[in-house]
Amino acid sequence: MSDAFYGYLDRDAEMAAVIAKHNRQRLGQTFADWFKEMFTGMDNWGPQYAERRWKIGIVHVRVGIGPQHVVPAMATVVQEVSRRLVKEGKPEQLRTSLSKVCMIDLSFIEQAYLEVAYNAVQQETGMSEALFKRLIANGANSLI
Amino acid sequence: MAFLQAILQNYVANTPEVQGAAVVTPDGLPLASALPAGMDEERTSAMSAAMLSLGERIGKELGRGALERVFVQGEKGYGVLASCSPDAVLLTIASHEVKQGLLFLEIKRVAASIAEAMK
Ligand code: HEM
Numbered sequence: 528m529s530d531a532f533y534g535y536l537d538r539d540a541e542m543a544a545v546i547a548k549h550n551r552q553r554l555g556q557t558f559a560d561w562f563k564e565m566f567t568g569m570d571n572w573g574p575q576y577a578e579r580r581w582k583i584g585i586v587h588v589r590v591g592i593g594p595q596h597v598v599p600a601m602a603t604v605v606q607e608v609s610r611r612l613v614k615e616g617k618p619e620q621l622r623t624s625l626s627k628v629c630m631i632d633l634s635f636i637e638q639a640y641l642e643v644a645y646n647a648v649q650q651e652t653g654m655s656e657a658l659f660k661r662l663i664a665n666g667a668n669s670l671i
Numbered sequence: 672m673a674f675l676q677a678i679l680q681n682y683v684a685n686t687p688e689v690q691g692a693a694v695v696t697p698d699g700l701p702l703a704s705a706l707p708a709g710m711d712e713e714r715t716s717a718m719s720a721a722m723l724s725l726g727e728r729i730g731k732e733l734g735r736g737a738l739e740r741v742f743v744q745g746e747k748g749y750g751v752l753a754s755c756s757p758d759a760v761l762l763t764i765a766s767h768e769v770k771q772g773l774l775f776l777e778i779k780r781v782a783a784s785i786a787e788a789m790k
Contacts, residue, residue, distance in 0.1 A: 653728035654721055657698035661717045669714070 528562055528607060529555045535603040545592060562604075565628050580632060584639020594640040601633045674788050675703035682781050688769035689777070690748070693762045694755070694785055695719050702759065719762040723752045740778065753778050756786040 533555065536542040546554065561583065564576075587597065605626050612622050649659055672694075679692045683705045693704035699717035706712060726741035743750035748766040751774065755761050761782050765774055 651728070652721065653724040655698050655724075658717065658720050658724065661699045662721060665714050665717050 528604070528611075529558045531607040532558055532600070532603060536600065539596075542592070542596060545590060549590075565625075565632060577635060580635030581639045581642070584636045585643050587636070588640060588643045594637055597636055597640075598633065601629055601636075605629050672703045675785065676705070678781065678784055678788060679703055679705040682763075682777075686774075686777050688766045689763060689774070690766055691764045692781075693719065695760050695762065696758060697724065697760060706764075715762065719752055720760055723754060723760050726752065727754075740775065749774070751775075751778055753782050755782040756789060759785055759789055761785060 533546065533551070536546055564579065608625050608629070609622050612625070645656075645659060648654070649656065654662075675694050679694065683689050683692055691704075691706040691710065693706055693712070693716060694702045695716040696702060697720055699720035701712050701716040704712050704716075706715065722741050722743075723738075727738045730736070730738045738754065741752040743752075746767075748764065749769065749771075751763045751765070753761050753763075761778065763774070763778055763781075
């Protein structure tokens with residue numbers, strides 16, 4: 528799974544360049560841990576699980592990988608999982624469930640992107656959350 | 672917030688070259704305003720709070736001590752932001768003919784009376 532994932536990232540020049548700066552073996556391990564936790568983590572879904580996803584989001588923001596790269600990367604995971612399950616003759620239901628877990632994870636990671644960006648701006652400008660949201664709402668209104 | 676409205680109207684009416692004023696919360700919510708027609712109160716309020724917040728933040732970062740005011744100087748005049756209390760920010764807009772020293776004194780006086788009135 529990890530090989531399929533990094534194989535996919537390697538095919539994109541921009542992402543391959545980011546990967547090249549990191550220890551491939553460690554990356555493979557963190558990915559494998561994450562993948563495993565998708566199956567075990569939901570038994571006690573809670574703050575800790577959310578926290579881990581949130582941290583994954585932060586790590587990617589720090590490295591400078593945009594959220595737009597995470598969506599197709601997750602699609603690769605879903606595709607690869609499906610391919611394996613079909614090959615092994617597993618029921619359709621299992622595929623659907625796994626896809627759902629991946630999407631939930633994706634939404635956590637995407638949420639972390641937004642929050643990290645918000646928090647960073649709030650910290651640098653000293654703005655309260657309410658003020659920040661007001662500016663976004665006003666700005667959005669004027670964009671239409 | 673009728674008392675705030677009264678303070679602002681008095682301020683704008685009796686201070687030459689002051690063209691408008693508003694009191695907003697640090698979260699950018701307008702509490703009272705006497706702004707020139709056509710100025711968007713909601714946006715102006717949020718931007719004022721943002722500007723003051725950023726002013727405080729950069730003042731600290733640059734080691735300038737407690738913030739007294741944020742002063743915006745444009746071709747057509749000034750915009751000044753000053754904190755009245757932890758719950759209120761005063762925005763003043765004035766034409767470029769205004770005497771800056773007098774304006775700052777007046778802002779201090781009005782900010783103090785707003786703080787007092789909001790107690
Ligand atoms: C489904 C999408 C993705 C998942 C689930 C995922 C998962 C992870 C996890 C679990 C970590 C370790 C986080 C930690 O240290 O706590 C990580 C780190 C990392 N990921 Fe991803 N990742 C995804 C997408 C991507 C993409 C698109 C790239 C593009 C190059 C990428 C590059 C990296 C890099 C460079 C690190 C190491 C950061 C560091 O240790 O400083 N990831 N990823």
